[in-house]
Amino acid sequence: MASTSKREKPENAVHRVHARNGLWQDGLARALGPELRRIWGIADDAEPGRVREIVLVRLNRVLVGLNRPEMPAIVWAAYNVGVSSPGEESGSVERLNRLIEEGGVKRSFRTCTRRLDEFLQAVKDGLSAVQEPITDEELGWAARKLAENSRHDAPEPAGLSAAIRRLRAPVEPVLKMFLDDTVHGPADGDGVPLTAKLGAGGEWFCVFTEERLLAGYRESTGANWPRTERWAGRDVVRTAAGRIFPTGVLINPSPVAGTGIDATLPLPPDEIARLAREC
Structure with missing residues (x-):
């Protein structure tokens, strides 16, 4: 008998990607859910590192399309990518507050959250469009950016x-x-x-x-x-x-x-x- 349960909308899953430890959260593929993985071209058996790279590329494509000067710093802090990230056991709110405190952006917290909401809406709007295949060059860029994050933005070992x-x-x-x-x-x-x-x-x-x-x-x-x-x-x-x-x-x-x-x-x-x- 076919299941009558409803599958979660991928638009809802988008909000889990920047939660908790962002792209570094355990179980990122599970947080995405099957529909968002399908749209973004992530195999069900993809290794965690490859999942992270593909998600980073998908997010960056949206970010580049928005072309807002302060947006990259806000977005990458929210997703725990880059030198502004405080590391593990944090959330996007803590990361944005730290970004502001350290002078990463000259904006209020309210403005930063509005910019993040704008980005999230753009991500969700783009889910209905044709998703172009990800290139090896893009995956290489994502791997370098994530590795740079892990080396220079590493939290104190615990x-x-x-x-x-x-x-x-x-x-x-x-x-x-x-x-x-x-x-x-x-x-x-x-x-x-x-x-x-x-x-x-x-x-x-x-x-x-x-x-x-x-x-x-x-x-x-x-x-x-x-x-x-x-x-x-x-x-x-x-x-x-x-x-x-x-x-x-x-x-x-x-x-x-x-x-x-x-x-x-x-x-x-x-x-x-x-x-x-x-x-």
């Missing part, structure tokens, strides 16, 4: 990221955080973590505690992974421990060899085997 920075050796509370937290990383076509060979160090899964760190690494290195995924830390450990070849897990690797060691946590194969017995 949670597992901060705990790793304070470490000189793995300790049980931090390892428990890793097992319980979600991490992000490159995956093969089946969604299994990809291995990297680190010279004499053998094979490793490279994972990241925050998706923005993964995006920055990919942009800096030009990595061409089939896809990216997120997993519970304990699932990464179980997968690594179940491989034929001894496999370690490297958390938050730096894109530049020899740097960023204080923010990286290596879990060698023997440590992975021990953790797997406790999972």
